[in-house]
Amino acid sequence: IGGMHFAAKACGVPCEVASAFDINPIANDVYRHNFKDTAVSSRNIESISAEELDNYRADVFLMSPPCQPYTRQGLQAGSSDPRSRSFLVLLDALPNLQNPPRYILIENVKGFDTSETRAETIRVLHSCSYAVEEYLVSPRQCGIPNSRLRYYLLATHVPGGDTGTLPSLDAALSQDVLITLPVLSSGLLASSATLRHASQSVAASTAAEASGEERSASS
Numbered sequence: 126i127g128g129m130h131f132a133a134k135a136c137g138v139p140c141e142v143a144s145a146f147d148i149n150p151i152a153n154d155v156y157r158h159n160f161k162d163t164a165v166s167s168r169n170i171e172s173i174s175a176e177e178l179d180n181y182r183a184d185v186f187l188m189s190p191p192c193q194p195y196t197r198q199g200l201q202a203g204s205s206d207p208r209s210r211s212f213l214v215l216l217d218a219l220p221n222l223q224n225p226p227r228y229i230l231i232e233n234v235k236g237f238d239t240s241e242t243r244a245e246t247i248r249v250l251h252s253c254s255y256a257v258e259e260y261l262v263s264p265r266q267c268g269i270p271n272s273r274l275r276y277y278l279l280a281t282h283v284p285g286g287d288t289g290t291l292p293s294l295d296a297a298l299s300q301d302v303l304i305t306l307p308v309l310s311s312g313l314l315a316s317s318a319t320l321r322h323a324s325q326s327v328a329a330s331t332a333a334e335a336s337g338e339e340r341s342a343s344s
Contacts, residue, residue, distance in 0.1 A: 126155040129187040129230070130163065143181045146170055170211040175221040185228045188212065195236040203240040212242070216249045225253060229280040235261060237276045246278070255280040 133140050144164045147153050153165045193199055194206035204213060219225065229250070237243055238261065250257050258279045264271040 126152055127159045127163075129189060129232070130156075130160055133187070140185070143183050146173070171214045173214075173218075175218040178218060179222055179224045182224050183226050185230065186215075186226045187230050188215065189232045192234040192237070195240050195242070196234045197236045201236060201240070204242045204245065209242055213245075216246060219249055219253050225282055227282050229255065229278075231276075231278040231280075233276045235274045235276055243276075250280045254282060254284045256283050 127145070130142050130145070133142075142160070142163045144166055145153075145156055145160075146166045146168065147156070148167065148169050150167055153167050156163070156165050190212035191208040194202050194204070194209040200206070203209065231246070238259070247257060258281075260277045260279075261274055262277055263274045
């Protein structure tokens, strides 16, 4: 429905969304309502070829694949779940792109970080010369009163550069990252000073949150 589109605009990033894809017609109707000037494609991502992706010459891929295969409240079938297929198709296409994106942002639930899909994602990104950063972030860390832990991956294309080793993942967002988050005109994010304080005070609670959710899922 355009969540990442809204986030890009709210952060002041000068961008134009070349196209949005979703197989759900209702979600696409909502997207068109929210962003009337953006092309929305009602099609299965599995039907999109590498050549078609190349033709967009997109600088950034924003991806929020289905979370059901990874949620801790579900079966956690991961890559064997049919709903993960669309994302895996995009991974398969990436090495064949003549115009790969400079950046890739992936969002999913806590649980994706321990899946075999995540391991395959890292492998493909490194093989395609992407440096990878990963975070587990709760809105509470950004001054928003909502406890909703999410996984984020940011990949940067560095042809011929050092893409690093397989990264480790911490349950708490670091202070260095927190203080660089932009303060939105809407006031959704706290000030840098507040964030700096929050980064020190929420680290333990975020780790506890992750642990608590694990217990709930297994009970």
